[in-house]
Amino acid sequence: MKLLSVKEIAGLEADGRQVTVKGWVRTKRAVKSAVFLEVNDGSRLSNLQCVFESPEGEMAEELAKAGTGASVAVEGILIPSPAAGQRFEVRASSCRVIGEAPADSYPLQKKAHSMEFLREIAHLRPRTNTFGAVARVRNRMAFAIHEFLQAKGFNYIHTPLITASDAEGAGAMFQVTTLDLDRLAKSGGSVDYSKDFFGKPAYLTVSGQLNVETYCQALSRVYTFGPTFRAENSNTSRHLSEFWMIEPEVAFAELSDNMELAEDFLKHLVRTALCDCAEDLAFFDERIQSGLIESLKAVLDKPFAHMTYTEAMAILEQSASAFEVKPYWGLDLQSEHEKFLCEKIAGGPLFLTDYPKEIKSFYMKQNADGKTVRAMDLLVPRFGEIIGGSEREERLDLLEKRILELGLNLDAYGWYLDLRRFGTTPHSGFGLGFERLMLYVTGMANIRDVIPFPRAPRLADF
RNA sequence: UCCCCUGUAGCUCAGCUGGCAGAGCAAGUGGCUGUUAACCACUGGGUCCCUGGUUCGAACCCGGGCGGGGGAGCCA
Numbered sequence: 001m002k003l004l005s006v007k008e009i010a011g012l013e014a015d016g017r018q019v020t021v022k023g024w025v026r027t028k029r030a031v032k033s034a035v036f037l038e039v040n041d042g043s044r045l046s047n048l049q050c051v052f053e054s055p056e057g058e059m060a061e062e063l064a065k066a067g068t069g070a071s072v073a074v075e076g077i078l079i080p081s082p083a084a085g086q087r088f089e090v091r092a093s094s095c096r097v098i099g100e101a102p103a104d105s106y107p108l109q110k111k112a113h114s115m116e117f118l119r120e121i122a123h124l125r126p127r128t129n130t131f132g133a134v135a136r137v138r139n140r141m142a143f144a145i146h147e148f149l150q151a152k153g154f155n156y157i158h159t160p161l162i163t164a165s166d167a168e169g170a171g172a173m174f175q176v177t178t179l180d181l182d183r184l185a186k187s188g189g190s191v192d193y194s195k196d197f198f199g200k201p202a203y204l205t206v207s208g209q210l211n212v213e214t215y216c217q218a219l220s221r222v223y224t225f226g227p228t229f230r231a232e233n234s235n236t237s238r239h240l241s242e243f244w245m246i247e248p249e250v251a252f253a254e255l256s257d258n259m260e261l262a263e264d265f266l267k268h269l270v271r272t273a274l275c276d277c278a279e280d281l282a283f284f285d286e287r288i289q290s291g292l293i294e295s296l297k298a299v300l301d302k303p304f305a306h307m308t309y310t311e312a313m314a315i316l317e318q319s320a321s322a323f324e325v326k327p328y329w330g331l332d333l334q335s336e337h338e339k340f341l342c343e344k345i346a347g348g349p350l351f352l353t354d355y356p357k358e359i360k361s362f363y364m365k366q367n368a369d370g371k372t373v374r375a376m377d378l379l380v381p382r383f384g385e386i387i388g389g390s391e392r393e394e395r396l397d398l399l400e401k402r403i404l405e406l407g408l409n410l411d412a413y414g415w416y417l418d419l420r421r422f423g424t425t426p427h428s429g430f431g432l433g434f435e436r437l438m439l440y441v442t443g444m445a446n447i448r449d450v451i452p453f454p455r456a457p458r459l460a461d462f
Numbered sequence: 463u464c465c466c467c468u469g470u471a472g473c474u475c476a477g478c479u480g481g482c483a484g485a486g487c488a489a490g491u492g493g494c495u496g497u498u499a500a501c502c503a504c505u506g507g508g509u510c511c512c513u514g515g516u517u518c519g520a521a522c523c524c525g526g527g528c529g530g531g532g533g534a535g536c537c538a
Binding site: 324 | 463488536537
């Protein structure tokens, strides 16, 4: 008999047909005349209830071993359930315990656990309702990202994870080396990077943007989707040292095109989650964040709000007394300001544009006012920035000038500047933090709980 | 990196002014005519994070260290 998943079995007619189910026991409940086994194989949130009527002999012995966490194979017939709680169930004729999970040492119990505790057992937490649901939604969102961009003719470009260009300028980097650090430390001498693997210092990438821009200037519509690394000593519920980022880049696109793409993109992802992950989202709505589904649906209903930095600052200054940090033009927006703007003023996602050039990256296109750049951040309620992007500076002279103003090394950007020397075009792109999307869609509170194995300062277990 | 909170049974926590270590859940045993976060009864279960100090006496007070959480900054 072909093995069907619980999800596949759930799609069958409960007409007494023979089925086999293999999975892990979530709970076992016994009454005098029957044993109820809830089996889950991760194919969906709901368990499959398997009923053993008056088990005796070998079957009773097997069931005794089938505690929470044990892997089992159950055979029986699929029938409509006579009791409330589930539409169908398996009337089991046999149970085989494949791998026991001794109750006195198996960490997961048939009760709720704290997120903090589950983080300590990251190898077992996917067996919980919450982390199973997170994994399924994460999978669906990853696929939806490709679906959306591919349908729009974007090419998926694999940008490097190791970079020796030292020109990305988006934060502290992890160094990659094969030098013998212990021996170097003992010798007390200086480091000779010509002896290192790449013949010069190398790092893990903090962004694929600069690399993907090169392919943008040939294939027009491109994106990267991969891991990025930041060695910042950030200890928050919104930052990881290793996280995944989607970075589309579009040739001949201006900032307004960029925002239109970002809005369509985010709405597509939210719509897909609501549609294809309904059971998991209902769980998040009930157990993790009340009102989640309603707020996601509301996102689809209306266009995102838009505001320039200068407009936003004027609004913030009117409510200056509400803030710890007093707002003034030129200040980089604080978390409290971002939350105020999208929660109190916009009541949903909010695009902020045209930031002062001093608080944004060198590659962003300078406005005619000489003060601001064509940057855009998409802020969302609950945690602020989910997308950061800009129209890029395509004018060689202005880009070179900005690099020098910031004290950066012009030579390091040689290949990047070539894109402006040869057939330059206006172009725009943005970065969407995948785990921040996951926080947004699932309502989970901590970014460490929406990635299987979180990496953060002093956290690299498993 | 900074600020605040926190560390007690497998888990979640209580433990008052320093005076014999507690509860709920989980587990085990028994009961229960279909349970579904099952229910009822009973039972077992402790390096009170580590370390130094104060004290007749420390889970409790003080110093140091380590871990966890929340917030801030950096950002996606």
